[in-house]
Structures are given as C-alpha cells and as structure tokens.
Amino acid sequence: MKKKVILIVLGAVVVLLTSLWVANRHFGFVGQMQKVDVGRGVFPWKDVEECIDERAVELPSRCIWCGRHKKEIHFRSPSYTWENLCGVASDLTICEHCRWQYDSEMTSRN
Numbered sequence: 001m002k003k004k005v006i007l008i009v010l011g012a013v014v015v016l017l018t019s020l021w022v023a024n025r026h027f028g029f030v031g032q033m034q035k036v037d038v039g040r041g042v043f044p045w046k047d048v049e050e051c052i053d054e055r056a057v058e059l060p061s062r063c064i065w066c067g068r069h070k071k072e073i074h075f076r077s078p079s080y081t082w083e084n085l086c087g088v089a090s091d092l093t094i095c096e097h098c099r100w101q102y103d104s105e106m107t108s109r110n
C-alpha cells in the first residue's frame with residue numbers, strides 16, 4: 001500500500017517537472033530578463049536605458065507590439081567601450097515599453 005502511494009507521488013513529481021521543463025522551453029519564463037536584455041536588438045537594454053533622456057523624440061509611428069509611439073534616442077555605448085576602441089553612437093528607434101529596438105543608424109564609432 002505504502003509503495004503504491006510512493007510510486008504515485010514520484011510519478012506526479014516526474015510529470016510536474018517534465019511539464020515545467022517543456023513549458024520553460026516553450027515560453028522561456030526562466031531567464032526571461034536576460035532574453036529581454038540581450039535577445040532583442042543590437043544593444044544591451046541597460047545601455048540603451050541610460051541614453052533615454054530629454055532629447056528623446058516621440059515618433060508618429062507606433063510600436064507593432066503595443067501600439068504606443070516609438071521613440072528616437074541618441075544611443076551612445078558606455079565609456080569603457082570607447083576606451084577599448086569599440087564605442088558606438090547611433091540614432092536608435094525604440095519602444096520603451098516593450099524594450100524593443102527597431103532601427104539604428106550609426107552616427108559614429110571608434
């Protein structure tokens with residue numbers, strides 16, 4: 001009797017873990033923040049976020065995901081990239097809400 005209960009519990013645990021694993025592969029809820037930061041667009045989002053300032057221009061075109069107005073910002077990569085001769089500056093079109101990078105037009109690099 002006890003063996004049967006243990007087997008049922010073990011079976012349930014295996015089914016639960018398997019479905020969590022499958023769901024995670026499908027929806028990617030584990031490590032989603034990393035995906036948002038590096039998976040979308042060219043630049044790391046934390047670097048982009050630091051360049052969103054009062055010069056950001058709201059564009060008439062809208063985000064395909066949320067319908068909010070896109071913004072154009074003057075992106076400049078962090079100072080260590082310039083010190084290491086891999087700095088990039090770019091006019092970048094983003095949706096701040098979706099953290100989505102649409103277009104970038106490089107304005108300078110070193």
Ligand SMILES: [Zn+2]
Nearest residue numbers: 063066095098
């Ligand atoms: Zn959006």
